[in-house]
Amino acid sequence: MIPPTASQALAAIGYGWRIFPLTPYGKKPLRGFTNWERHATDDPDRITAFWTHAPYNVGIACGPSKLVVIDLDTPKPDENPPADAARDGATCGQEVFRLLCERRGQPYPGDTLTVRTRRGGLHLYYTAPENVRLRNTAGSKSGLGWLIDTRAHGGYVVAAGSYVRQRDGTGSYEIIRDAPPAPLPAWLTEALTPAPPPAPSGDLLGNLPGHRLSKYGETALRSEADRVAGAPGGSRNYALNLAAFNLGQLVTRRVLPEQVVTTALTRAAELANHRHPELPPNSPREIAAVIASGLRAGMTAQPRRRKAACAPPRENRP
Template sequence: MSTDLMTAALEAAERGWHVFPLRPGTKRPALHGEAACTRTGPCERGHRKWEQRATTDPDRIRAAWSRAPFNVGIATGPSGLVVVDLDVPKDKGSADAPCGAATFGALCERAGHAVPTTYRTRTASGGEHLYFTVPSGVRLTNTAGTVADSVDTRAWGGYVVAAGSITPTGPYEALCGSEAVPLPAWLQTILQPPRKAPEAPSVALTGQSRRYADVALTNEARNVAAAQVGEREATLFRAARALGRFVAWGDLPRSVVEQALQEAGETAGLAASECRSTLRSALNWSITHNQIRRDAA
């Protein structure tokens, strides 16, 4: 098993993916934590976490995996990857629990695209990981439920368990797609962090802030209405997330934002039900997160 796991680590590194050891039979990093760091070796100049120590160096990989049958972790950010995690319901007895593969497939259909064919693995729990490369200079972070129900992503700050690793609940296995393909532009649009929101306006700037909100609403609605096939839902999603902060801060009523973007989405060719679903999830997320940011200010 140790030889097989070393081979899995080396094969991932040959693809340019940065690997690090996970504790045998688990999904947890095998590297020491900051509290136990001796500040020697790789950490001589300061503690280095798993993302910083992940490597493609075959000599380092052979040395590490010769010591124990470590499972293989892939640090997605340094590897230039975004991995879409299609989860399975934790409660498999519930017929109503969403399945990540189904919700992601529905999202792709609404976006006007087939589910991308790319390097894909089956997880120990029965879910799937879809691997995508990202353009140089694009720095995406992890998400949970942003794309769709039971669909998470791993990028900078995250890692996935590589094919060939084994846990008590089962193995991680490569399914199809010999190469990871570039992240689709419409999906990148959804995952791209929204423009940094300014601090909540002071009382003296309330009028100016509301004028800015009105302009933003007009511009976002125009962008949605003019969106092309394949970009429509992603553009609507981004617009709702961008405008949700103004709802959270009291500069725009939610009903006004919903009506404007609903009309723009239908003008672009989206079904009314698709618009409502996308607006509901995107606005809920944006309002919640921007309200938290304002309360913490």
């Protein structure tokens, strides 16, 4: 018998969304699907074949699906509202969101696909704005308020029809307003758009951690850092890895300290991000990983031997 979640998986791709399997009765990606943004699919044949094996829950990759989902949660049994929410009498994410709409002079944007979650919260589905790459937010610190999370690029939600059984709550995800996802209102797009980071300093070698460099080392470091900072958008990682590899060989020869190379290349990669606002920025973690990989390869590579330009002829001896 085909599990009921198979039909829910097919229904999800009917909206044009890209999905991936979650553990049965759980919310975590199935083993082997941890890189779920890359593994998510809208291929009905693959989905039908896969979902016949077990009642996997359905995860929707929000970024590839061009979705922004606002998650209005309910408090845990021992959770008390913060002072501002308590002052306004708000006891759950939906009430906090309604108050936010009132303060902004905006109507509550409820005319959209709405899913009730297993603990009585709501997922409001919206189509993502064009030319703006929104990321996830959480609560008051990075988002819209207490018990309000958002899922966009880098996030996923549990699809309607899934059933979750966990200690903090058991239940199904059910559509309670069956409407097409509405465009995300402009005021919410503005509220969720992160402020641009300050432009990195153009001096890539300024105030490097306490080392005096030889003229040769400084010239090599500046040349590679400038190449990374000026790399075309589509080749930023390649340029960064190559620079780290080249400089890693100088680290092995003790021409440059590893910490100095890492600092200079990190600054260069951040400047490359800033020069290409049309592209998703490389995160600090991604930058650090590329630099570390290139340095490691360069530091363990066999040094290249230079042939003498005018080697003396070998004597012919009988």
